[in-house]
Amino acid sequence: MxxxxxxxxxxxxxxxxxxxxxxxxxxxxxxxxxxxxxxxxxxxxxxxxxxxxxxxxxxxxxxxxxxxxxxxxxxxxxxxxxxxxxxxxxxxxxxxxxxxxxxxxxxxxxxxxxxxxxxxxxxxxxxxxxxxxxxxxxxxxxxxxxxxxxxxxxxxxxxxxxxxxxxxxxxxAKESGAAFAKHSRRVGMDLATVGVAVDICLSDDTVGYVRVALGAVGPVPIFVKSLEKFTGAKIGDGVIEEIAVISADQAVPITDVRGSREYRKDMVYENVKKCLSEALKK
Missing domain, CATH: 3.30.465.10 (Uridine Diphospho-n-acetylenolpyruvylglucosamine Reductase; domain 3)
Known part of the structure; x- marks a missing residue:
């Protein structure tokens, strides 16, 4: 019993x-x-x-x-x-x-x-x-x-x-936009291979703040650090690229049945760029 x-x-x-x-x-x-x-x-x-x-x-x-x-x-x-x-x-x-x-x-x-x-x-x-x-x-x-x-x-x-x-x-903030991506092997009823969330605030194309969080690429959900340096920067492809690179560098994934370490790092880079582009449209 x-x-x-x-x-x-x-x-x-x-x-x-x-x-x-x-x-x-x-x-x-x-x-x-x-x-x-x-x-x-x-x-x-x-x-x-x-x-x-x-x-x-x-x-x-x-x-x-x-x-x-x-x-x-x-x-x-x-x-x-x-x-x-x-x-x-x-x-x-x-x-x-x-x-x-x-x-x-x-x-x-x-x-x-x-x-x-x-x-x-x-x-x-x-x-x-x-x-x-x-x-x-x-x-x-x-x-x-x-x-x-x-x-x-x-x-x-x-x-x-x-x-x-x-x-x-x-x-x-009213001037902010956010985006979320769940990269998984199938659309529904699956754990994330990589998860990404982004929130970015702009005023006249100038960054007020940018926050990025990553899932399934470390022992805990990761809040990407060192993005404060973009405060006051003019938004552009170069800034988006740099944020994506920093995010991928801070990911510490393992290789398992859902994806290799290298693949997950690549997907962090791609999905951060995608989420930032989507957030900027909002």
Whole structure:
């Protein structure tokens, strides 16, 4: 028999109380990754905290300067939310490329983040939109830039007794444009071979900022560094080329069944150029 303790609170306070007493509890939001992994490793004993009854985890709320998206919001909701489509279009696009329709009806944005897969689709748009993880425990609430949330494959900065409440995403600058690319072996129901997200802000053809995030080409999602030097530069083919080269240089992919190291680096270069060109049109 499986030895699983199960608790499904109706409010955040009770959830945090349980988590403080069962510090190794696993969080059930959608279960699309959790249950599959549990079966794969032989059904070990588990304390299970089901957060699906907590309404605040399902909220998408507008603030003066951004959006809060609860950890329990499903991919289907993210994909079709009018406010997300309007304000954060590449996040909606990325959510629509996660798994199948059936998976998107259950999988949550919090699960996609906390699973900490280097290929997680929604993480890349969130990083270039400068999102912050909102983390709660019994005694405190804090924020962390999402680009610093991941420490290794399947590992995050979350400590025992802490829970991802959701993400806060500031509204993008009006002069900005963003683009997302998921390069995979087939169109649907596949993990990314390479993922790219770009957000660039221009004023009179002058770069205000440019952000690039890469997926499936390192142990964690990569926020490309050293792009601050392009602030104030006039946009042109030379700038796009240089950003693509820098991005490919910072990719550290491995060779596996989805592609070789060399192929992945080439696809980073090509998809960064493609995304920048698309973003500039917006």
């Amino acid at each position: 499986f030895n699983v303790t199960y608790f499904a609170p109706n409010n955040l306070s009770d959830a945090l109380d349980y988590l403080s007493e069962h510090k190794d509890a696993r969080i059930l939001a959608g279960g699309t990754d959790l249950i599959a992994k549990w079966k794969k490793i032989g059904h070990p004993d588990m304390d299970l905290l089901d957060i699906r009854n907590i309404e605040s985890f399902k909220e998408i709320s507008q603030c003066e300067n951004g959006l809060f998206i609860g950890a329990g919001v499903t991919m289907d909701t993210v994909q079709y939310s009018a406010v997300i489509v309007e304000q954060l279009p590449i996040l909606a696009e990325a959510a629509g490329k996660v798994g199948s329709v059936q998976v998107r009806n259950m999988a949550t944005i919090g699960g996609n983040i906390c699973n900490a897969a280097p290929s997680a689709d929604t993480v890349l748009p969130l990083i270039v939109y400068d999102a912050e993880a909102v983390i709660v425990s019994k005694n405190a609430e804090k924020r962390c830039p999402l680009k610093k949330f991941f420490v290794g494959p399947g590992k995050t900065i979350l400590q025992q007794g802490e829970l991802l409440k959701g993400v806060f995403v500031p509204y993008p």
